[in-house]
Amino acid sequence: xxxxxxxxxxxxxxxxxxxxxxxxxxxxxxxxxxxxxxxxxxxxxxxxxxxxxxxxxxxxxxxxxxxxxxxxxxxxxxxxxxxxxxxxxxxxxxxxxxxxxxxxxxxxxxxxxxxxxxxxxxxxxxxxxxxxxxxxxxxxxxxxxxxxxxxxxxxxxxxxxxxxxxxxxxxxxxxxxxxxxxxxxxxxxxxxxxxxxxxxxxxxxxxxxxxxxxxxxxxxxxxxxxxxxxxxxxxxxxxxxxxxxxxxxxxxxxxxxxxxxxxxxxxxxxxxxxxxxxxxxxxxxxxxxxxxxxxxxxxxxxxxxxxxxxxxxxxxxxxxxxxxxxxxxxxxxxxxxxxxxxxxxxxxxxxxxxxxxxxxxxxxxxxxxxxxxxxxxxxxxxxxxxxxxxxxxxxxxxxxxxxxxxxxxxxxxxxxxxxxxxxxxxxxxxxxxxxxxxxxxxxxxxxxxxxxx
Numbered sequence: 001x002x003x004x005x006x007x008x009x010x011x012x013x014x015x016x017x018x019x020x021x022x023x024x025x026x027x028x029x030x031x032x033x034x035x036x037x038x039x040x041x042x043x044x045x046x047x048x049x050x051x052x053x054x055x056x057x058x059x060x061x062x063x064x065x066x067x068x069x070x071x072x073x074x075x076x077x078x079x080x081x082x083x084x085x086x087x088x089x090x091x092x093x094x095x096x097x098x099x100x101x102x103x104x105x106x107x108x109x110x111x112x113x114x115x116x117x118x119x120x121x122x123x124x125x126x127x128x129x130x131x132x133x134x135x136x137x138x139x140x141x142x143x144x145x146x147x148x149x150x151x152x153x154x155x156x157x158x159x160x161x162x163x164x165x166x167x168x169x170x171x172x173x174x175x176x177x178x179x180x181x182x183x184x185x186x187x188x189x190x191x192x193x194x195x196x197x198x199x200x201x202x203x204x205x206x207x208x209x210x211x212x213x214x215x216x217x218x219x220x221x222x223x224x225x226x227x228x229x230x231x232x233x234x235x236x237x238x239x240x241x242x243x244x245x246x247x248x249x250x251x252x253x254x255x256x257x258x259x260x261x262x263x264x265x266x267x268x269x270x271x272x273x274x275x276x277x278x279x280x281x282x283x284x285x286x287x288x289x290x291x292x293x294x295x296x297x298x299x300x301x302x303x304x305x306x307x308x309x310x311x312x313x314x315x316x317x318x319x320x321x322x323x324x325x326x327x328x329x330x331x332x333x334x335x336x337x338x339x340x341x342x343x344x345x346x347x348x349x350x351x352x353x354x355x356x357x358x359x360x361x362x363x364x365x366x367x368x369x370x371x372x373x374x375x376x377x378x379x380x381x382x383x384x385x386x387x388x389x390x391x392x393x394x395x396x397x398x399x400x401x402x403x404x405x406x407x408x409x410x411x412x413x414x415x416x417x418x419x420x421x422x423x424x425x426x427x428x429x430x431x432x433x434x435x436x437x438x439x440x441x442x443x444x445x446x447x448x449x450x451x452x453x
Contacts, residue, residue: 007412008405015404022400030392038121038385039144040134041151042376045069066124070131072161073122073154079113081153082146088112119143120150130375140380147378155372177354184347191340219316252291259284 008015045065072078088094089112098111121134133151137143263280272278425431 004409004412008408011408011411014411015408018404018407019400022396022403026392026396026400029396030387030389033387034138035384036136036138036386037140037143037381038134038136039140039147039378039381040132040376041147041374041378043069043131043133043151043154044373044375045129045131046371046373063124066129066131069154069158070122070124072158073131073133073150074117074120076110076113076117078150078153078157079116079120080109081157082149083109083112083116085149085153086145088116116146119146133378135378136385140382144378144380151374151378155374158372174358177351177358180347180351180354184344184351187340187343187347191337191344194337194340217320224313252287252294256284256287256291259287 083089089109094112094115095108098106098108102111119136121136123132123134125131133147133154135143135146135150137146259280263277263284266274266277266280
């Protein structure tokens, strides 16, 4: 079809009427469309927040964590908490609507939860650790109230879930701790009975007995050396250098020698029966008796020392033999003692580990908050989220233009008119020779064109 532009210009009234009719309907459509408001609350999941229990966090991070939290936010559990928080379960109007719409075929709680969820929109952040909780409603106050209610209900439910899990595990660990404590007490009792039966004072006594055996062996060697030396001294009698070198013995020998020399001089002048000679001889005999007594006394001392050293050697030997026998009996039970000690240590470690885990779970079950923070609180929006008036006007303007142009083209196709030379040639198949303008210009008839061959 040719000369569409001329056809549109010729039928401008029709195109304009269609365009303005469509735009009028658009204005009416926008006017009667209910205004929908959207309020948004933002939750921050701060993984850097300190753990009040002092333990390590096992929660996932990144996209998987946000996806899990978003799924919890959209669950029916959160919706029921919101409905309960707002008192919808006790609202007679809501119950009447439920009866009217479902005729009692669905549960009232489930219907309320699905109704509450209808305006919820959860949008996890693609680059951070935040989740936007949005709610759409015809009432701006209600949209803000529902968004904040969902955020608060999620925070409470998330804390409740964490505490509930911790309480369950804590109760289970409490039973395990009691069983571990009983096992540890039984292991300690078996070890104590074994030590008592074999005379072991404390754990590690076998090593102590080995040390004592070494000490007794060293003492026995020293006692043998001392006894041998004492016997050697005692065997020499009065000729022992220790006796001969004694100051008392040497003094007595010197006195005897001096007295003997004196008697020899007196014998040249005095007779044997002279009183002075007799007195001198009596003194010499006393000195000799003193020397003999002192020598005997020192010999007895050496003999006593030898006997004492021999007795000490015998005692050390008896103690060593006795301790060796004890070590032999303990060595036979060393494996059993090691097993009992290992059982006690294993039971103690298990008990301590479970006690520590129980303490952490107990602290988690009573923790005041999680690492979830309400970053933004939803406020009643001033501008509706829908309908988008600008987009609708732009879209309907394009539709109106296309509809107006399409209507003109359709009218031209149904009722074609000759509007140019090309149209005549196209419709008749005959070359155009000229063009006559039959419009009256004054009183003359003007002829245009006319190419004669």
